[in-house]
Amino acid sequence: MKKKPIPGPPHLTERLLKRFFPDEGIFTTIGDLEEVYHSIAEKKGTIKARFWYRMQAFRSIVSYIKNTFLWSLVMFKNYLSFTLRLIKRDKFHYFLNFLGLSTGIACCIIIILFLRNELTYDQYHENADRIYRISSNYITSGKPLLYAVASPALGPKLKEEYPEIEESVRIISLGEILFKYGDKRFYQERIVVADPSILRVFTYPLLQGNKENCLKDPNTIVLTKSLARKYFGDENPLGKVIQFGNQNDLKVTGVIKDPPRNSHILFKGIISYPTLDPNQQRLEISMYEPSDYTYVLLPKQYDLAAFYEKFPAFYKKYCQADEESYGQVYKLIFLKLKDIHYNTVGFRFELPLGNRFYLYAFFFIGIFILILACVNYMNMTTARSSTRVREIGIKKVLGSRKRDLVFQLMGESVLVSFFAMIFAYGGILLALAPFNQRLGLNLETGMMFNPLLIAGVLGLFLLIGIVSGIYPAFYLSAVRSVTALSKGFSSNKSGVRVRRILVTFQFVISIGIVCITLFMNRQIEFMRHRDLGFKKENVVSIRLRDNDVIPKIPAFKQELIQNPDIISVATGIGQPGNPTTGLYKFEGNDGIEDHNFWVLWAGFDFIQTLGAEIVEGRDFDPKFSTDRQQGFIVNETLVRFMEWDNPIGKHITQGTHTDGHVIGVVKDFHFASLHNNIEPMLIRMIRDSDSNLPGGVPSQLMVRLKGQSLTDTMKWLEDRWNNFNPNRPFVYSFLDESFDRLYDADRRQNRMVKIFSFICIIISLVGLLGLSSFTSLRRTKEVALRKVLGASAAQIVLIMFREIFLLIVLAIAVSIPVSLLFINMWLGKFAYRTGINPLLLGAAAIGAILVALLTASYHSIKVAHTNPVDNLRYE
Amino acid sequence: MKLLSRPEELFLLAIWKLQDNAYAVTIRDQVNRITGKTWSFGATFVTLDRLVQKRYLTSYLSAPTQKRGGRSKRMYQLTREGVKALLDIKKLQESMWNDIPRLSLSEVKK
Numbered sequence: 001m002k003k004k005p006i007p008g009p010p011h012l013t014e015r016l017l018k019r020f021f022p023d024e025g026i027f028t029t030i031g032d033l034e035e036v037y038h039s040i041a042e043k044k045g046t047i048k049a050r051f052w053y054r055m056q057a058f059r060s061i062v063s064y065i066k067n068t069f070l071w072s073l074v075m076f077k078n079y080l081s082f083t084l085r086l087i088k089r090d091k092f093h094y095f096l097n098f099l100g101l102s103t104g105i106a107c108c109i110i111i112i113l114f115l116r117n118e119l120t121y122d123q124y125h126e127n128a129d130r131i132y133r134i135s136s137n138y139i140t141s142g143k144p145l146l147y148a149v150a151s152p153a154l155g156p157k158l159k160e161e162y163p164e165i166e167e168s169v170r171i172i173s174l175g176e177i178l179f180k181y182g183d184k185r186f187y188q189e190r191i192v193v194a195d196p197s198i199l200r201v202f203t204y205p206l207l208q209g210n211k212e213n214c215l216k217d218p219n220t221i222v223l224t225k226s227l228a229r230k231y232f233g234d235e236n237p238l239g240k241v242i243q244f245g246n247q248n249d250l251k252v253t254g255v256i257k258d259p260p261r262n263s264h265i266l267f268k269g270i271i272s273y274p275t276l277d278p279n280q281q282r283l284e285i286s287m288y289e290p291s292d293y294t295y296v297l298l299p300k301q302y303d304l305a306a307f308y309e310k311f312p313a314f315y316k317k318y319c320q321a322d323e324e325s326y327g328q329v330y331k332l333i334f335l336k337l338k339d340i341h342y343n344t345v346g347f348r349f350e351l352p353l354g355n356r357f358y359l360y361a362f363f364f365i366g367i368f369i370l371i372l373a374c375v376n377y378m379n380m381t382t383a384r385s386s387t388r389v390r391e392i393g394i395k396k397v398l399g400s401r402k403r404d405l406v407f408q409l410m411g412e413s414v415l416v417s418f419f420a421m422i423f424a425y426g427g428i429l430l431a432l433a434p435f436n437q438r439l440g441l442n443l444e445t446g447m448m449f450n451p452l453l454i455a456g457v458l459g460l461f462l463l464i465g466i467v468s469g470i471y472p473a474f475y476l477s478a479v480r481s482v483t484a485l486s487k488g489f490s491s492n493k494s495g496v497r498v499r500r501i502l503v504t505f506q507f508v509i510s511i512g513i514v515c516i517t518l519f520m521n522r523q524i525e526f527m528r529h530r531d532l533g534f535k536k537e538n539v540v541s542i543r544l545r546d547n548d549v550i551p552k553i554p555a556f557k558q559e560l561i562q563n564p565d566i567i568s569v570a571t572g573i574g575q576p577g578n579p580t581t582g583l584y585k586f587e588g589n590d591g592i593e594d595h596n597f598w599v600l601w602a603g604f605d606f607i608q609t610l611g612a613e614i615v616e617g618r619d620f621d622p623k624f625s626t627d628r629q630q631g632f633i634v635n636e637t638l639v640r641f642m643e644w645d646n647p648i649g650k651h652i653t654q655g656t657h658t659d660g661h662v663i664g665v666v667k668d669f670h671f672a673s674l675h676n677n678i679e680p681m682l683i684r685m686i687r688d689s690d691s692n693l694p695g696g697v698p699s700q701l702m703v704r705l706k707g708q709s710l711t712d713t714m715k716w717l718e719d720r721w722n723n724f725n726p727n728r729p730f731v732y733s734f735l736d737e738s739f740d741r742l743y744d745a746d747r748r749q750n751r752m753v754k755i756f757s758f759i760c761i762i763i764s765l766v767g768l769l770g771l772s773s774f775t776s777l778r779r780t781k782e783v784a785l786r787k788v789l790g791a792s793a794a795q796i797v798l799i800m801f802r803e804i805f806l807l808i809v810l811a812i813a814v815s816i817p818v819s820l821l822f823i824n825m826w827l828g829k830f831a832y833r834t835g836i837n838p839l840l841l842g843a844a845a846i847g848a849i850l851v852a853l854l855t856a857s858y859h860s861i862k863v864a865h866t867n868p869v870d871n872l873r874y875e
Numbered sequence: 876m877k878l879l880s881r882p883e884e885l886f887l888l889a890i891w892k893l894q895d896n897a898y899a900v901t902i903r904d905q906v907n908r909i910t911g912k913t914w915s916f917g918a919t920f921v922t923l924d925r926l927v928q929k930r931y932l933t934s935y936l937s938a939p940t941q942k943r944g945g946r947s948k949r950m951y952q953l954t955r956e957g958v959k960a961l962l963d964i965k966k967l968q969e970s971m972w973n974d975i976p977r978l979s980l981s982e983v984k985k
Contacts, residue, residue, distance in 0.1 A: 036916075
């Protein structure tokens, strides 16, 4: 009988065993196993033997892993208790450290939330990358004239001619209109008129109503959930009727979820387009009359070149005819939905936009704060190395490897930053609401639990832990155990230098941010107090917006004038800060020119009520019946633009103003925010006595008050108003307040920068406190000797101050030029700006020095007052 | 005087008995045979390691053999301390068994 050769033990298992139990390459144990394997194989067969062999390997590997884990857990527990003991022993430093780190992390998270919010503008729409807004460029006398809006005919006509365009939407922003429901009356803001396709193109999920036909019929409206609640409470809003204006009804046919607020189109209600235009007459409006925000939904991977190829035919059909009479060449501008919020094209009638500058600014501030916090940690940890060094020495003697020590020290910083992160998260959850309110932001706490964000924050915390732990870890673990345990150890020179550099760096950043904040403040104050060319104080502007009462206006004006507290009354469309534009023909020095300038519509006494000044010619005057048809008042900038030597009598014509001419020149005044230069503007007359007259409908009544007994006058005005127009609420605003509101965004940014700069200062002061405590500790013996030799406490404090003083001066020297660079960048977006005031820089510098010395004085004075005997006793 | 535990005693005796052929496999076989139980390799190695640590045993490597896939054996040998410990425990046990009344199951009352 031939004996079959027995196969060896399983290869893979053997390899695994070798891997886990290197046994110095001799493998006696594996040899033993193999021998037993063979004996089992002979007795019970190979299958059993192989099974046995595998089981042995499996069991040993499992218990090996279990053991390793168990021991590292024990070690971890050891590290943990070490850390906790350290924290207990040095509560003050760890508290500072922890505070700095958690504020740093909290700021970072808030900035991440802010940036996320800003960078995802309009991206929640499912079709976001296929939606384009079509804006208009009317090339006038060779110069581009850009409008964010387009003709109401454009969208539907494009869809007709280009079958590949899936949908088109027209949106008109109504500003505010009067809504009435039961006894509720509001000038409702943020209402738009839109085509039914708005619900198909954009992603506005309907909670109630039918997506296909809820905006099809005239006099229907779709509300957001919050607005529906405002008017109807808990009642079912569907089918309810809201009155708008004086007699029009709107039936609620749908309710949508409140859209996210990071969208450039913000609305609370959509009125169906047919309400405005039941007979589709707006389709006849010329391509040269832009008024509607027009969006199209293009097919996937659509090439705009294909669109432009067919455009000449479209142009010929719809635009060519009007090109002559308007004297403009029309061009379309496509803008991707997600690019709208940050476009810097400078369209007229643009919706409120974002500013990329602030994104960058906040991004850098976030990084700076993080760096500051990390630097603090490094500083604090290394500063206290003298107390740690003995521990490290002992550990090394007991056989800790360098790797273990690094691991332990890094682990410590990761642990501290982990707690800091938890703390920061909790803090934000509590503080986000007031923070939002104060800064006018709309960050949602819900966003904090976004898995992506949490992953990001976890990454951030690991990064902070590692970055701030890396220097102390390597620095401390590199200490030689003999040096560490010998008695006279003091940390080496290079450590001190690194620490000084770090603290100086912190001060560079915080002084820089403080400078920037100061200049932002100054610019905003400057804008608020600058002479605008008219007197914005004591002017009340009352909402009019009612065609029916126009005939009663002259009598009402007369009535108001009787009050001794009222100086003058005038009507107008818009107010400074909110003008319109128009295309007119001007008599230039070499023939007729077409220009589109800003237009302010005004009634009699407008100039006087505003407190502006006529420098040439005269104001509108009821004595001249032609003023209403033919009179124009222009500003000085327009005169300069046209290069008129003698502006009075120059011809300006458009439509009904066939024989218009300039009757007066008004001194330049700011009718827009100081972000913009004063541009050419003309003032023409409004319908302020008869609704059949040409001209715009007055939207407000401006009343200049003497400014005494303001509450009484306002009460009286309200009383008169209710008499005059009982259908409308008495809603008013003060002109100076509405002008101030133009700088809301700037002020908000300023406030945010202020908060962050404050945090920067705190963090770097904490850093300085750490440094000064360290240096004074290091110099206790020197100080003691000096005292013994007769130095006074004051002299010693001075010596301690000298070092810090030098650091701060260095920091100032570096940070001021850098911050000036930033300030200039920021100021660049204002047409009117303050200069750079060296006094302000000086104040910032002196402030920094004083605060720094004050912080350092705590430890310095403490050291200076110690009894030298205590410190020299052990020598 | 430190006393050996029973497994230690068993192992030391097994190794003494095996003389020049004492390595993990043979030792385990021997112990298995005496006790009638199956000792796992883990238990074997743990006990052997402990005995080495207590200096009752030393180990050396034998020449590699074909049977074990060309690997060496780790051979075990008793040290002086090991032998002394065995003698001690033997003496102790003998003196303990020496002057007791007759031990039998029939004497147990309950």
